[in-house]
């Protein structure tokens with residue numbers, strides 16, 4: 001046991017040198033996004049697919065950045081993990097390889113940024129925590145939905161007590177997917193639970209201060225026999241509940257639901273932004289977004305606004321990238337730590353276990369090993 005990584009800091013890194021593994025769809029989007037992020041440089045790229053790799057390097061050079069070293073082949077990811085001039089390994093491969101690559105990177109002294117979900121099983125989640133604690137490295141899961149405009153405002157409202165005691169939240173990934181990679185569609189089709197829980201759960205995890213005063217206790221889960229729509233209900237140790245839904249197969253409008261039910265206020269993000277409070281005020285649509293703006297003061301919110309003013313394609317990705325690099329350059333704790341990555345990702349295996357056993361309750365591990373009350377509340381340093 002090597003000690004908790006709560007509010008963990010490392011020495012400031014003046015310029016963050018990135019080794020990126022997996023240059024498919026998300027990897028290339030990530031490379032494109034980093035044009036806008038100062039203080040970071042992509043120094044090497046790895047993939048098993050030569051064509052993807054060449055396209056990714058062209059993206060770099062077409063945007064006026066220096067070409068990266070490219071490494072192709074089955075062992076390329078290991079080479080990146082060992083490369084001297086890399087500070088952080090950024091993992092954009094398929095789900096099954098995330099935890100293995102992340103652990104290898106940390107074992108080689110690198111920080112990690114890993115796409116969602118960080119791991120696919122509870123034992124992989126435990127391993128991520130064990131290796132991060134042993135090596136004293138950051139393991140940041142790139143859960144971009146934690147930087148959504150309305151959510152960042154809601155977080156500020158919650159901190160100011162606008163919702164009172166938050167008793168129940170709902171989150172989801174409802175997205176009619178048609179042209180994703182075959183490995184991803186197979187995972188959705190054959191998983192049996194919710195293999196992609198973090199877009200829905202991540203923001204709720206920060207809002208409810210999970211492992212910063214409360215902890216996920218147990219869940220029950222059901223999955224449809226056709227179409228693999230999954231509903232998972234989670235209870236926390238403090239007795240709050242979370243409803244999490246996954247549906248990528250029916251033609252519903254995109255939604256992450258993002259509902260907050262508190263003793264003094266209510267918020268929902270989809271389908272129509274809505275806020276209502278016990279003082280009789282309520283806002284919907286444009287009025288709710290305007291009201292949310294009044295609570296847009298955190299450093300993360302300022303990064304979102306900066307992205308908006310620059311006209312970036314997706315402000316929440318921009319805010320996530322900017323915050324990650326800002327915290328690394330300033331030696332600050334990261335917004336999302338290895339315990340978040342484990343707590344949110346483990347729902348994949350646990351929801352399946354419950355769903356396959358007639359919705360039996362399944363306990364959710366305490367990845368902090370008893371330290372979940374040591375700090376009170378999440379904050380953007």
Ligand SMILES: NC(=O)c1ccc[n+]([C@@H]2O[C@H](COP(=O)([O-])OP(=O)(O)OC[C@H]3O[C@@H](n4cnc5c(N)ncnc54)[C@H](O)[C@@H]3O)[C@@H](O)[C@H]2O)c1
Nearest residue numbers: 022023024025026027047048049052077092093115116181
């Ligand atoms: N946060 C988000 O909003 C968001 C959006 C899309 C995708 N993602 C995540 O990004 C990740 C990648 O998804 P994608 O759609 O880009 O998939 P993809 O199939 O388009 O790309 C994966 C790439 O990884 C490469 N690869 C696979 N195994 C490898 C290995 N061992 N070594 C090196 N390269 C390897 C593949 O050749 C491919 O180029 C997934 O985890 C996905 O969930 C996140």
